[in-house]
Amino acid sequence: MTEFSELIINGIKITPGTFASVMLPMPKLYDSTPISMPVHIIRGKTPGPTLCVTGAIHGDEVNGTEIVRRLLRKPALKKISGTLIAIPIVNVYGFLLQSRYLMDRRDLNRSFPGSEQGSLAARLAHVITTEILSQSTHFIDLHTGTLHRENLPQVRTDLSMPGIAGLAESFNVPVILNAPLRSGSLRQYAHEKSLPCLLYEAGESLRFNETAIDMGVNGILGVMQKLEMISIKEPAHKKFTPAFSYASYWIRAPHSGILRPLKSLGKKVSKGEVLAKIGNPINIEDYPLISPISGIIVGKSNLPLVHEGAALFHIASFEETTIITEELEYLQEAFIDTSENFEGI
Ligand SMILES: [Zn+2]
Known part of the structure; x- marks a missing residue:
């Protein structure tokens, strides 16, 4: 069984058997308004994987934010093994601007792992990498189509990674795409560390789509079940037999x-x-x-x-x-x- 590892975010030690919310400080706006990234952590009393779920790494992809909000209300999370780190809004700046990008028009999801002395995007990516990603063992990154483009619910991943196909199937979507890695993306960071990462794509930016949100919430629960982090009796939805596209x-x-x-x-x-x-x-x-x-x-x-x-x-x-x-x-x-x-x- 996996041993409990220490989890410290923003200098705060999160002990097993606790629920914590940490506001991770980010660079201020130029009018001195403080900015922070909300991070919710659920640590079970028994050891297990550390699953990191990220929403709105592209600031206008708001379905992911709602998926995380609804996920955190699920009774199944009251008793988990391992740790869930759930971030409803990764790109807080883009979320404020209703934009995919940061103020400097850089794409945060092309800036990982980042650097301490680099651009705003690089600095943010560095904070997220050192504080969150480096302490996680599995990733689910939530996305939507870009502006005016809508996606059918689908999981994208690197199907050459051993065991990833089964994890992708547990998300319960009809389509699983073998997708090339994007340079500087969170998914590429995970790939370089040989850590499993699923990217969920559904719906359109700046729009809520109930089907996309619902399937996202249940997909994450399905993955947590597969990872033996939670125990749920039956899936809440029709079980899909996914088709794999290369x-x-x-x-x-x-x-x-x-x-x-x-x-x-x-x-x-x-x-x-x-x-x-x-x-x-x-x-x-x-x-x-x-x-x-x-x-x-x-x-x-x-x-x-x-x-x-x-x-x-x-x-x-x-x-x-x-x-x-x-x-x-x-x-x-x-x-x-x-x-x-x-x-x-
Ligand atoms: Zn995106």
Whole structure:
């Protein structure tokens, strides 16, 4: 059994069998307003993994913040083995600005492990790395699509890591993507330390999506169950048989214009199928957006105004797409939009 290791955050020793909230100091705003990052810690009385769950590392990805808030209310957390470190808002500055980025327009999730003397982003990353990440054994990083882009609930991870596929499955989402590492990301930090990390992507920035939030909360509980940190009888939801994808592609706009999607998130598409029409706003011309591959739509743009080259549909390819079609019907009901009604117009 894992031995209890000492846990000290911001100089505060968190002892086994306690719940603590630590406000980790960050650089002040230039008007002297103090800034701190909220860190909630639940330490069980019995040893186990130290799972770190991070929300809003991109400040406008607010679903993650709500997932952490709702997670902390779950009765299952009253008795845990090991330690849960839950951070609802990692990028406090971006959260205030309703922005993905920091004040200096740097991306915090491209700045790990950071440095003490570097940019604001590097300094923040350094504090988070030394105070939190270095004391964790497992990571779940919560994200959404970027501005005006919505993602089907999915887990992204490096499937070459031994044992990670089983951990990803325990999150209970229909799609698991083998995703390349982004330089400077929290996930890359975890990878370099050979520590398991799952990235949960669902919904859209600056929007709450109840399905995405609900699946996120239950996904974390599922992972904690798999890690034997908690004990829950039955999953609260339909159990998915996830499909693993080792390749995904963004389909970009061949023309500028007005986008009218014909396919919704979670839809299975075939190579050559029309995904959307791109219209000219000053006449009645319409250009079809053709899918160059077969797969499942796991992300899409919700903004009808597009410039040539804009990323519009994210399609994941699978060995066998029929397997997950049924699984995705459940999600399509929750994520449904009216785009199908435009078909043929
Ligand atoms: Zn993100």
